[in-house]
Amino acid sequence: MRWPRQLMSLLLLLALLAGPPLVLLTLIGPPIKGWPSTAQVGEWVQQPLTEQALTAALTIAAWLVWLMLAYTVAVRILIRLRETSAWLRRLPLPTPLQATASGMAGAAVFGVTTNALPTAPPHPISSGPVTLQDEASPDDPGEATHADGIGVSGGWLPRDVAEQVAAAAALVWLRRRRDYHPSPASRDDADLAPLPPTVTAVQAALADIPNPSAAPTPSNGMSALVEVLPAGGVGLTGPGALPIGRGLLVTALLAGQRHYPTTSLITTKAALASLLGPAAETLGERLPLTIVENLDEAAQIVHAANYSAEAHANTMRQDAPPSTAGHQQIVLLDQHDGDEPQMKHLVEASVATAAVVVALGDWPAGPTWHADSAGYLHDPHHPDATGPRLCVLNQMAATDLLAIIALPNPTPPDPTAPRSPLPDGGSTDLRLPRQVTRHEPRLPPSKPRQRLHLRVLGNPQLLIDGEPLTVRRSAALQILVYLATHPTGANTAQLTDAIWPGLPRRSLTGRLYTALSDLRGTIRAACGLHVIDHIDDRYHLNPAHVDVDLWHLNAAIHHAATTHINTHTAWQAVLDAYPADLAAKRTWPWLDPIREATRRRIIDLCVSLATAEPDPHQAFQLVQAGICIDPYNADLHKHASRTLTILGDHDAATELQDHYRQTLTRAGLDVTASHRLSPTTIRQ
Structure with missing residues (x-):
C-alpha cells in the first residue's frame, strides 16, 4: 500500500515548509527590524564582524534557503496542476444522451450491485487494427467500422x-x-x-x-x-x-x-x-x-x-446460375x-x-x-x-x-542473397525436472503444486490441472501463443507489430501492457504462479511453471529425425503430438509463417522416413500420414501415387488423384482457374 508512504512524505514536506519560519521567528525574530540608519551603517563599515552582524547574516541566509525550498515546492505543484488540467481536458465526456442513459441504468441497479457500469462511446470503435486513411478530408463522415x-x-x-x-x-x-x-x-x-x-x-x-x-x-x-x-x-x-x-x-x-x-x-x-x-x-x-x-x-x-x-x-447449361x-x-x-x-x-x-x-x-x-x-x-x-x-x-x-493477386515472380530467388530469419517453431529441447538419485537425501513431501499446461496445437487453451482457464482478452491469448512459438522471447515492438499490424507502436504500448497485466492477474488469481517473465526488455514463458504442447512436438520431431532405432515408435510419437494445426481456426496474420513451418517439419519427416523405408506398404502409410497433415501438397500425392503403382493398385492411385483434384477445386486451386477464390471458401 502506497498511501502511508505518501502521507509521511506530505507530513515531512509540511514540516520543512512550516518548521524553519516558526523556529526563526520564535528564537530570533524577523531577519530585518527596519532599515539601518546612517550611523549604524558607518559603525558596520568600521567594524563589520560583530556578533550582531554575524547573527543577522546567518538569519538572512536561513531565510533565503527556506525561500528556495518554498519556490521549488510551488513550481512542482504548478506543474502537477497543469498536467492534471491537461489530462482532464483530454478526458472524453459522455454526451447528454449517454449521461441520461447511464443515469437511468445506474438508478435501475442501485442497491443491487456495486460494479460500475461502463459508458458506451459515442461511436462504435473497434479494438482491432482499424485506422483512418492517411488521405482524410473534412467531409469524411467518421471513422470506419467493421460493419461497412x-x-x-x-x-x-x-x-x-x-x-x-x-x-x-x-x-x-x-x-x-x-x-x-x-x-x-x-x-x-x-x-x-x-x-x-x-x-x-x-x-x-x-x-x-x-x-x-x-x-x-x-x-x-x-x-x-x-x-x-x-x-x-x-x-x-x-x-x-x-x-x-x-x-x-x-x-x-x-x-x-x-x-x-x-x-x-x-x-x-x-x-x-x-x-x-x-x-x-x-x-x-x-x-x-x-x-x-x-x-x-x-x-x-x-x-x-x-x-x-x-x-x-x-454454351452454358440451362440450369446455370443467372450471374x-x-x-x-x-x-x-x-x-x-x-x-x-x-x-x-x-x-x-x-x-x-x-x-x-x-x-x-x-x-x-x-x-x-x-x-x-x-x-x-x-x-x-x-x-x-x-x-x-x-x-x-x-x-x-x-x-x-x-x-497477393499477382502471379509469382518467374525469376527464381538468388541463393546467395541474404534471407530474412525464418520463424521459430519452438525449441527442440525440453527442460525436464531433475531426477533425485539414491545418493541424495529425499526431501519430505510438500503440498502438490498446480500444473499449468498451454495447448496451442488445435484450439489454444491454458489449462490448470486439466481445467481450462478463461482468458478474457483476445490480445492476451495471442501473447500466450506468440511466446509459445518464440521460446527465446519477444520484446514490446515485436509483440505489438504482430498483434496489431498497421498501427503506430506509440499508440499500442498501453494496450499491450493492459493485456499483459490482465493476463498475469488472471493466472496469478487462479494458481498463484508467474508464467510470463520480463527480462532484459524481453517477455518469456517461464518453463518452470508452464508446459507447452508445441515444445513437446518439436522435441519429438528432433528425436525422430536423429534416431536410428525404433523409428516407427519415434514417428508415431510425432503424429500423436500433433493433434491439429497450430492455433487452428485462428486467423491471426502472424501465425501463417510459423504454422506452415511447423507443418513442413512434419511432412519432411514423413517423406524422409518413407524414402528410407524398404517396405512399400510402410512407406505408403508414412506418406499417407503426411497427406493427412497437409491434404493440399502436390508432391505428397505424387509420392503416394507412385507407391500405389509399385504395389500394383492402379485403381487406388487413380482414385487418390481424382480426390486430390476435387480438393484443389473446392479450395479454388484447380488447374483452369487457380487464382479464383470466393471469400467464403476459406475462413480458417
Whole structure:
C-alpha cells in the first residue's frame, strides 16, 4: 500500500515548509527590524564582524534557503496542476444522451450491485487494427467500422473488398502449401515470408470480429461502383481521383478472382503508371489485366471480350446460375490518352457493351465528377446526391494488395542473397525436472503444486490441472501463443507489430501492457504462479511453471529425425503430438509463417522416413500420414501415387488423384482457374 508512504512524505514536506519560519521567528525574530540608519551603517563599515552582524547574516541566509525550498515546492505543484488540467481536458465526456442513459441504468441497479457500469462511446470503435486513411478530408463522415468497411494505413476498403483481400491472402498460403517440395535433405523456406503489411492489417481487422456471420453483409463493392457511374465514361478530378482509381484497380482484380460473375480490367500504360508509379512496369506484367497502348486498341478488346462472353453464355447449361452469363468490363484511362476520334470510338464501344470507362482527369467525351479523398464521388449536376463510399488507396497500400493477386515472380530467388530469419517453431529441447538419485537425501513431501499446461496445437487453451482457464482478452491469448512459438522471447515492438499490424507502436504500448497485466492477474488469481517473465526488455514463458504442447512436438520431431532405432515408435510419437494445426481456426496474420513451418517439419519427416523405408506398404502409410497433415501438397500425392503403382493398385492411385483434384477445386486451386477464390471458401 502506497498511501502511508505518501502521507509521511506530505507530513515531512509540511514540516520543512512550516518548521524553519516558526523556529526563526520564535528564537530570533524577523531577519530585518527596519532599515539601518546612517550611523549604524558607518559603525558596520568600521567594524563589520560583530556578533550582531554575524547573527543577522546567518538569519538572512536561513531565510533565503527556506525561500528556495518554498519556490521549488510551488513550481512542482504548478506543474502537477497543469498536467492534471491537461489530462482532464483530454478526458472524453459522455454526451447528454449517454449521461441520461447511464443515469437511468445506474438508478435501475442501485442497491443491487456495486460494479460500475461502463459508458458506451459515442461511436462504435473497434479494438482491432482499424485506422483512418492517411488521405482524410473534412467531409469524411467518421471513422470506419467493421460493419461497412475496414480502414488501414493508406486507405479504406469496403467490407466486401476486405473479405476478398482476406480470401486472396488465404489462397496465397494454399498455393505455397500445394507447391512445396518436401525434402529429406534440406528444407527450402524461401516462400515463408509474411504477406505485405496492408494485407496483414486487413486480415487482423477481420479476425477481430468476434462473430463474422453476425456482422451486416455489405453490398458488392464492384456492383456499387458500376451502379453510380454513368454510361459512356466519366472523368475523375480532385484529391481522391488517384486513390479511387487505385481502389477501382484492386476492386476489379479481386472481383475477377471469383468464379461468377466474370470481371476483366483494361488499362493503358499511362494510367497504370499514374496509379502505381515505379511499380507499374514490374507488377503490371504479373497482374490478370490487359494493358493497351491506345484507346483504339482498348475499344477493340472491349468488343472482342463482349462477343466471347456472349458465345460462352450461349454454351452454358440451362440450369446455370443467372450471374454466370454476366461479364463486366472496366476500362481505366489517363486524361492524356488518345484524341477526340479515339475517345468517341471507345464511348460507342462501351455503351454498346455496358463497359465502365473511368478517366483519371478531365473527360472531354463525357461528364467529369469530383472525387474527395474519403472515397465519395460528387456529380456537379446533382450536388445533393450522395453515393456509396468507394475504396481509396495510396500507392503503398495498393501495391501491397496487388502483390497477393499477382502471379509469382518467374525469376527464381538468388541463393546467395541474404534471407530474412525464418520463424521459430519452438525449441527442440525440453527442460525436464531433475531426477533425485539414491545418493541424495529425499526431501519430505510438500503440498502438490498446480500444473499449468498451454495447448496451442488445435484450439489454444491454458489449462490448470486439466481445467481450462478463461482468458478474457483476445490480445492476451495471442501473447500466450506468440511466446509459445518464440521460446527465446519477444520484446514490446515485436509483440505489438504482430498483434496489431498497421498501427503506430506509440499508440499500442498501453494496450499491450493492459493485456499483459490482465493476463498475469488472471493466472496469478487462479494458481498463484508467474508464467510470463520480463527480462532484459524481453517477455518469456517461464518453463518452470508452464508446459507447452508445441515444445513437446518439436522435441519429438528432433528425436525422430536423429534416431536410428525404433523409428516407427519415434514417428508415431510425432503424429500423436500433433493433434491439429497450430492455433487452428485462428486467423491471426502472424501465425501463417510459423504454422506452415511447423507443418513442413512434419511432412519432411514423413517423406524422409518413407524414402528410407524398404517396405512399400510402410512407406505408403508414412506418406499417407503426411497427406493427412497437409491434404493440399502436390508432391505428397505424387509420392503416394507412385507407391500405389509399385504395389500394383492402379485403381487406388487413380482414385487418390481424382480426390486430390476435387480438393484443389473446392479450395479454388484447380488447374483452369487457380487464382479464383470466393471469400467464403476459406475462413480458417
